[in-house]
Amino acid sequence: xxxxxxxxxxxxxxxxxxxxxxxxxxxxxxxxxxxxxxxxxxxxxxxxxxxxxxxxxxxxxxxxxxxxxxxxxxxxxxxxxxxxxxxxxxxxxxxxxxxxxxxxxxxxxxxxxxxxxxxxxxxxxxxxxxxxxxxxxxxxxxxxxxxxxxxxxxxxxxxxxxxxxxxxxxxxxxxxxxxxxxxxxxxxxxxxxxxxxxxxxxxxxxxxxxxxxxxxxxxxxxxxxxxxxxxxxxxxxxxxxxxxxxxxxxxxxxxxxxxxxxxxxxxxxxxxxxxxxxxxxxxxxxxxxxxxxxxxxxxxxxxxxxxxxxxxxxxxxxxxxxxxxxxxxxxxxxxxxxxxxxxxxxxxxxxxxxxxxxxxxxxxxxxxxxxxxxxxxxxxxxxxxxxxxxxxxxxxxxxxxxxxxxxxxxxxxxxxxxxxxxxxxxxxxxxxxxxxxxxxxxxxxxxxxxxxxxxxxxxxxxxxxxxxxxxxxxxxxxxxxxxxxxxxxxxxxxxxxxxxxxxxxxxxxxxx
Numbered sequence: 424x425x426x427x428x429x430x431x432x433x434x435x436x437x438x439x440x441x442x443x444x445x446x447x448x449x450x451x452x453x454x455x456x457x458x459x460x461x462x463x464x465x466x467x468x469x470x471x472x473x474x475x476x477x478x479x480x481x482x483x484x485x486x487x488x489x490x491x492x493x494x495x496x497x498x499x500x501x502x503x504x505x506x507x508x509x510x511x512x513x514x515x516x517x518x519x520x521x522x523x524x525x526x527x528x529x530x531x532x533x534x535x536x537x538x539x540x541x542x543x544x545x546x547x548x549x550x551x552x553x554x555x556x557x558x559x560x561x562x563x564x565x566x567x568x569x570x571x572x573x574x575x576x577x578x579x580x581x582x583x584x585x586x587x588x589x590x591x592x593x594x595x596x597x598x599x600x601x602x603x604x605x606x607x608x609x610x611x612x613x614x615x616x617x618x619x620x621x622x623x624x625x626x627x628x629x630x631x632x633x634x635x636x637x638x639x640x641x642x643x644x645x646x647x648x649x650x651x652x653x654x655x656x657x658x659x660x661x662x663x664x665x666x667x668x669x670x671x672x673x674x675x676x677x678x679x680x681x682x683x684x685x686x687x688x689x690x691x692x693x694x695x696x697x698x699x700x701x702x703x704x705x706x707x708x709x710x711x712x713x714x715x716x717x718x719x720x721x722x723x724x725x726x727x728x729x730x731x732x733x734x735x736x737x738x739x740x741x742x743x744x745x746x747x748x749x750x751x752x753x754x755x756x757x758x759x760x761x762x763x764x765x766x767x768x769x770x771x772x773x774x775x776x777x778x779x780x781x782x783x784x785x786x787x788x789x790x791x792x793x794x795x796x797x798x799x800x801x802x803x804x805x806x807x808x809x810x811x812x813x814x815x816x817x818x819x820x821x822x823x824x825x826x827x828x829x830x831x832x833x834x835x836x837x838x839x840x841x842x843x844x845x846x847x848x849x850x851x852x853x854x855x856x857x858x859x860x861x862x863x864x865x866x867x868x869x870x871x872x873x874x875x876x877x878x879x880x881x882x883x884x885x886x887x888x889x890x891x892x893x894x895x896x897x898x899x900x901x902x903x904x905x906x907x908x909x910x911x912x913x914x915x916x917x918x919x920x921x922x923x924x925x926x927x928x929x930x931x932x933x934x935x
Contacts, residue, residue, distance in 0.1 A: 462565040468577055471559055475552055475584045476646070480721050482548040484735040484816055489591070490881035491737045492540050497884045497899055499768035499874075503759055503792040510740070510761055513540065515901045522916065522934065539734055543595060544918040549588040550600075554607060556581035556588075561605035579633040583648040583656065586623040587719075587818075590660055593619055594885050595915040596931060612927035617668045620660050624678075627657055636694035645717030646815070651695050652719035654686045655819035658827045665834070666889035676831040683828035683844070686821075695821050697851045703800065706784050711801050712815030718824065721816035725803040730811055737879035738812040741796035750808035764789040765900060772875050780853040781875055798879055817880045822848050826876065830869045838865055845869055848876055870898065888913045907933070 461467050483489040495513050502511040512520045521527055527541055559581040563574050585603070592599045598613035601622060631653040638644050645652070658679045665675035685691060696715045699705050712720045723731050733739045738747060740761045769789050773782045785798035803813040825844045832841035842865065846856040849872065857872075859865040873886055884893075892898040893913060894905055903912045916934035 462562040463567050465566055465568045465573075468559070468563055468566050468569065471555065472577060472580055475555055475559070475581065476722075478548060478552045478555070479584065479587070482552070483591070484721055484723075484731045486539075486548070487542040487545075488539050488732075488734045489543065490735070490816055491740060491879070492543060493881045493884040494737060494879055495740065495762070497887050497893060497901060499765045499883075499900060500762045501765055501790075502762060507761060514762065516903070517901075518916065518934065544916050545920070546592055546596070546599070546917070549592050552588050553585050553602075554605070556585040557603055557605040557607065560603075575630075575633045576635070579630040579653075580648045582626055582630045583634065583653050586627045586660075587656055589619055589623050590656060590663075594663065594888075596917055597911060597914045600928075610925050610927050612925075613929060617664060620664050624657060624660050624664075627653055627660075631657070636690055641713060644713045645720045646713065646722045649694075649718065651686055651691065651821070651824075652819055654682050654691075655718045655824050655827075658682050658824060658831075659819075662827055662830070663885075663889050665831075666891065673835065676834045679827060679831035680835065680837075683824065683831070686824060687828075697821055697825075697847065700780060700784060700852060703784055703797070706798065707801050710799050710814040710817065712817075716821045717815070717817070718819040718821060720818055720820075723813060723815050725805060725811055725813045730803070730805070730813065731816070733811065736799055736812050736814065736816070737796055738799045738814075741794055741879070743793070743795065744810075746795060746797075746800060746802055746810065747812075748810060750804060750810055759792045760794045763792060763794040766790045768874075768900075772871055777855065778853055779875070785878075796879055822851070822876050823873075823880075823882070826869060826873050829872075830866070833862060833866050833869060836862065838862060841865060841869070845872060848872060852876070 492513075495510070496518075497516050498514060500514040502514060509521065509524070509526075512518070521540075560578050563569075563577050563581075566574065569577070589599065589601065593616045596613075597616045599616070599619060600611050601614040601619045602609075602611065603626070631650060634648055634650045634653055636650045638647065638649070661675040661678045661682070665672040665679075668675070686695065694715070695718070698709045698714045698716045700709060708714060709716060712722070723729060733747070741763075743758050743760055764786070769786075773779055781798075785796065787793075787795040787797050799812055799814045801813040803811050805811045825847050829841045829844035832838075832844065838860070842857055842859070845865075845868065849856060852875075857865065857868050859868055870886065870890060870892065873882060877883075887893040887899050891908075894902055894908060896902045911931045911933040914931045914933065917930045919930065921928050922930070
């Protein structure tokens with residue numbers, strides 16, 4: 424842990440103030456960030472806060488490709504004949520074969536090639552964000568040119584980012600080291616996952632009311648913490664708890680129900696709403712970002728040199744020219760995608776004869792080698808005629824929240840209200856409302872709807888895990904056994920570097 428803290432202190436006082444997360448938010452560089460005056464100025468507190476978002480952007484979209492990784496792992500995919508062996512292992516959840524490959528460790532180098540997912544094993548950057556958030560919470564009171572209300576909002580933003588990082592980590596590793604103390608420098612081990620999440624829920628609940636429902640400055644909408652983003656994170660954490668603390672699951676479903684009622688209150692409805700998806704222009708608007716549907720997003724803007732690496736989105740894996748590659752059509756694997764969708768999955772998710780605009784607008788040739796995921800089709804001609812994706816990364820959006828609400832209500836046997844939220848998403852997509860009367864059938868339809876609506880946004884593997892459908896061959900094409908699940912096969916391997924100098928630290932034994 425000391426190694427992480429040493430890196431964090433450098434990060435806090437340098438990277439925070441020089442990162443290019445959001446050009447529209449950037450401040451003038453600060454020459455001296457180590458003196459006593461740093462925490463007296465509002466502009467420094469703002470720069471520090473920007474750094475939290477910048478580092479999260481770097482970790483999830485630049486160095487690890489977090490979001491496509493967890494649609495690819497356990498996802499409903501096939502790999503074209505003669506395609507990438509690494510991706511085939513990954514799609515089949517054969518992580519042990521990946522780790523035995525001598526090229527696996529190349530994923531920690533810049534770019535990482537197809538092995539970029541190796542960097543998911545490293546958690547240092549998450550702890551740099553957490554420590555930065557802890558420091559902001561401790562020091563913000565010293566700032567003399569901020570009102571008490573403004574200070575409270577900064578604290579709430581820091582708490583949101585702290586708990587977002589813990590949530591992302593527990594879904595990867597299970598138990599993780601947990602602390603909230605600023606300048607933390609003690610050697611600690613891993614705290615059980617359920618205990619971490621309970622603390623996170625209490626932590627975020629205590630400050631969420633201090634976040635704005637939305638921003639009058641449209642450039643901040645969805646890419647800075649908002650009340651809706653905090654509610655979405657709390658809903659996800661409670662649903663994860665329900666999956667792993669089953670004795671108390673009803674309590675967590677009730678919490679999700681109350682959160683759903685909060686976001687659909689008059690204040691929530693005034694701030695948020697589903698964006699129409701009647702045509703490709705609507706799709707572009709939604710996924711370019713900062714709409715009324717967005718609750719939290721990671722910014723991308725090629726115009727300002729703030730584009731993600733190509734492997735950061737599903738567009739890289741599920742598209743080809745003219746949506747990826749060189750403008751002259753070269754270097755595009757002869758017009759083939761790296762992945763395609765399983766025929767059984769498509770047949771089950773989009774039954775023949777049942778209308779659904781998403782199939783038309785988002786998926787082209789889904790079961791063929793020429794598959795194009797047109798869901799993320801904002802493209803940008805970059806230098807050397809290279810075509811790049813230019814969409815924001817969706818972390819949380821309103822459709823996701825509606826489906827979590829539907830799922831919790833169904834678990835509570837409130838089937839008619841559950842269908843209301845499920846059908847809000849379906850009607851927006853031009854699909855007929857679900858009329859299922861039986862609980863299991865409705866729960867299955869809600870699960871399938873999350874796949875239809877959220878594919879490519881990093882939810883597939885996690886939904887399989889928390890609902891235990893990862894054990895069921897009817898929903899997972901490469902299921903794991905209950906024994907392996909209980910031994911941690913659902914987790915991700917942790918890099919052995921965490922053991923250096925810390926006798927209290929342990930790895931996930933399943934992957935050793």
